Amino acid sequence: MTDPLPPIQATARDDAVLKALAAFVRQEALGPGEKLPTERILAERLKVSRNTVREALTRWEGLGLVERRQGSGTYLKAAVSPDMLHMPLTLAGGNDFAGLMRTLEIRRALEAEAAALCAVRAGKADIAEIERKLDLMEEAFHTRAGMSSEEDWEFHQSIYRASGNPLFEQIISAMHELFHRFWEHPLGVRDFGHASFPYHRTIFDCIAAHDPEGARAEALKLIATVEDDLKRGAANLKLSDRR
Amino acid sequence: MTDPLPPIQATARDDAVLKALAAFVRQEALGPGEKLPTERILAERLKVSRNTVREALTRWEGLGLVERRQGSGTYLKAAVSPDMLHMPLTLAGGNDFAGLMRTLEIRRALEAEAAALCAVRAGKADIAEIERKLDLMEEAFHTRAGMSSEEDWEFHQSIYRASGNPLFEQIISAMHELFHRFWEHPLGVRDFGHASFPYHRTIFDCIAAHDPEGARAEALKLIATVEDDLKRGAANLKLSDRR
DNA sequence: AGTGGTTCAATGGTCCAACCAATTTCTGCA
DNA sequence: TGCAGAAATTGGTTGGACCATTGAACCACT
Numbered sequence: 001m002t003d004p005l006p007p008i009q010a011t012a013r014d015d016a017v018l019k020a021l022a023a024f025v026r027q028e029a030l031g032p033g034e035k036l037p038t039e040r041i042l043a044e045r046l047k048v049s050r051n052t053v054r055e056a057l058t059r060w061e062g063l064g065l066v067e068r069r070q071g072s073g074t075y076l077k078a079a080v081s082p083d084m085l086h087m088p089l090t091l092a093g094g095n096d097f098a099g100l101m102r103t104l105e106i107r108r109a110l111e112a113e114a115a116a117l118c119a120v121r122a123g124k125a126d127i128a129e130i131e132r133k134l135d136l137m138e139e140a141f142h143t144r145a146g147m148s149s150e151e152d153w154e155f156h157q158s159i160y161r162a163s164g165n166p167l168f169e170q171i172i173s174a175m176h177e178l179f180h181r182f183w184e185h186p187l188g189v190r191d192f193g194h195a196s197f198p199y200h201r202t203i204f205d206c207i208a209a210h211d212p213e214g215a216r217a218e219a220l221k222l223i224a225t226v227e228d229d230l231k232r233g234a235a236n237l238k239l240s241d242r243r
Numbered sequence: 244m245t246d247p248l249p250p251i252q253a254t255a256r257d258d259a260v261l262k263a264l265a266a267f268v269r270q271e272a273l274g275p276g277e278k279l280p281t282e283r284i285l286a287e288r289l290k291v292s293r294n295t296v297r298e299a300l301t302r303w304e305g306l307g308l309v310e311r312r313q314g315s316g317t318y319l320k321a322a323v324s325p326d327m328l329h330m331p332l333t334l335a336g337g338n339d340f341a342g343l344m345r346t347l348e349i350r351r352a353l354e355a356e357a358a359a360l361c362a363v364r365a366g367k368a369d370i371a372e373i374e375r376k377l378d379l380m381e382e383a384f385h386t387r388a389g390m391s392s393e394e395d396w397e398f399h400q401s402i403y404r405a406s407g408n409p410l411f412e413q414i415i416s417a418m419h420e421l422f423h424r425f426w427e428h429p430l431g432v433r434d435f436g437h438a439s440f441p442y443h444r445t446i447f448d449c450i451a452a453h454d455p456e457g458a459r460a461e462a463l464k465l466i467a468t469v470e471d472d473l474k475r476g477a478a479n480l481k482l483s484d485r486r
Numbered sequence: 487a488g489t490g491g492t493t494c495a496a497t498g499g500t501c502c503a504a505c506c507a508a509t510t511t512c513t514g515c516a
Numbered sequence: 517t518g519c520a521g522a523a524a525t526t527g528g529t530t531g532g533a534c535c536a537t538t539g540a541a542c543c544a545c546t
Contacts, residue, residue, distance in 0.1 A: 013528075013529075014528090038496080038497065039497075039498065040496095040497080040498095048529080048530085049529055049530045049531065050530090050531085051294060051528095051529070051530070052528085052529065052530080054298065054499090055297065055298065055529095057498095058298050058301045058302060058305075059301060062302045062305040062329075062331060063305065063331045063333055064333070068497095068498060068499090069497085069498075069537085069538080070497070070498040070536070070537050070538070071496075071497055071498065071536075071537035071538030071539075072498080072537080072538055072539075073496090073497060073498080073538095074497090074498080078333070079335060083335075083339075084333050084334065084335055085333070085334040085342075085421050086331065086332070086333050086334075087331075087332040087333070087334065087417045087418065087421060088305060088306045088307055088329065088330075088331040088332070088417075089329070089331070089332065089414060089417060090306055090307070090308065090321070090328065090329050090330070091327065091329075091410060091413075092322060092324050092326075092409075099328075102408045102409070103410065105356065105360065105408050105410070106353070106411070106414065108356060109352045109353050109356030110352050112352065112355075112356070113348065113349075113351060113352030113355070114352075117348065165345045165348050166335075167334065167345050167348070167349050168348075168349070170332060170334075171332060171349065174330045174331075174332060178328045178330060256499075257499090281526065281527085283525095283526080283527095291500080291501085292500055292501045292502070293501085293502085294499090294500065294501065294502090295499085295500065295501080297527085298499090298500095300527095311527060311528090312508085312509080312526085312527075313507065313508045313509070313527040313528065314507075314508035314510070314525070314527065315508080315509055315525090315526065316509095316525090316527080317526090
């Protein structure tokens with residue numbers, strides 16, 4: 001099935017640079033936000049050209065592991081470890097309506113599973129934290145007449161965290177970020193999210209009762225209302241003006 | 244919500260290069276496998292240094308959009324369009340057993356949703372194609388005594404394709420690839436996949452009957468059997484030798 | 487003290503001109 | 517015609533130079 005003679009990398013200097021750098025970060029116990037050595041210093045210490053260092057750092061930058069600030073330095077953006085797996089995804093044509101609906105279908109899948117896992121695994125502390133976020137959201141919803149997207153998002157994040165699998169938060173957050181870059185004001189639907197409001201508590205109830213299938217079903221209903229909102233928004237958009 | 248004073252872009256030369264290159268690919272209607280211009284030519288035509296071109300191409304290479312072959316040229320690996328969204332994911336510690344189980348939980352979520360969507364959207368031709376793959380898989384399973392992982396994978400892919408959302412195939416394929424790079428022979432469980440075998444047909448039956456909830460439930464059962472197999476494999480592994 | 491401007495060293499971004507290594511293509515001999 | 521070796525092509529690497537931005541130190545003025 002897999003190639004019995006995996007081709008060796010003839011030249012893989014920048015890969016070696018990245019490995020060395022990962023080892024360095026690990027050894028120095030550098031965390032997010034911390035600054036790592038200058039390109040010139042790295043080049044000198046690793047006995048490679050500065051250009052090679054730059055190509056390696058460009059890779060890491062592309063993976064979102066590192067941020068370069070001209071005149072200042074290069075800073076870690078995430079925890080790196082020598083045994084990371086990278087899965088770059090590119091979504092073709094993601095900034096139109098159809099693309100948004102496609103990402104929402106992925107989110108529906110993940111949201112439902114995260115809720116189900118959370119119902120199985122959440123401990124007392126997790127449930128208390130989720131309920132706290134839910135209360136905050138409901139309060140914001142009532143005092144600000146439906147504008148509670150920030151608290152809404154935090155509620156969902158607390159569920160992902162309690163799912164016991166960090167990948168849920170990671171993937172959905174990445175989608176959420178993209179999503180907001182292109183759809184900051186969701187299609188001008190003023191009461192966006194109204195319809196989904198009640199399902200937040202029903203999801204929480206299922207989680208608190210450790211009912212995975214119930215949580216899954218309620219999460220699916222929630223996303224369904226968001227999809228409906230978006231479809232109505234798109235219909236409105238067609239009647240008024242285009243972006 | 245959004246920053247009222249978004250920071251301005253200082254310099255973004257290589258980004259501009261990528262945009263220009265994407266436009267070029269689009270204009271020339273280049274598809275996967277085709278060769279794109281030499282770095283030297285690009286540098287000359289775009290009036291930038293070859294280094295800048297290289298940084299831009301390094302980005303694309305990191306995203307899996309392009310493949311560079313020394314002495315030969317740079318080739319497209321995927322379709323590129325000017326409006327792509329990039330979502331690089333890095334899974335920390337994905338190559339141990341816990342990491343594998345985490346990715347499998349993601350796959351379970353996507354698999355179930357894809358099956359449900361497929362049950363809703365698959366047309367007659369799609370269903371026929373899926374059944375063909377199913378027949379191939381069952382035949383391979385019987386003649387080769389359970390070794391049908393290649394055909395098994397193709398069956399699943401046909402479901403993703405018929406889901407009407409290319410993101411399912413994209414994400415699961417990326418996971419599948421990683422997965423196989425580190426776990427080529429799944430933990431030495433000899434009858435790996437035996438338990439999941441019957442669910443392939445039950446999933447197909449639900450899809451053919453346009454029963455999304457049934458398809459979702461059967462897909463969940465299938466992945467559950469795979470998880471059980473892996474857990475048994477891990478238990479065996481602990482008793483014999485470590486990797 | 488505090489405010490604003492200036493200077494200056496550090497750092498990432500870009501450029502250039504080579505050369506190296508792998509690949510492909512061409513050439514000329516058998 | 518066939519094929520081995522030369523030559524051209526192409527990505528990979530190097531070293532050195534300069535530019536643009538940043539941030540800290542310093543200074544003048546209030």
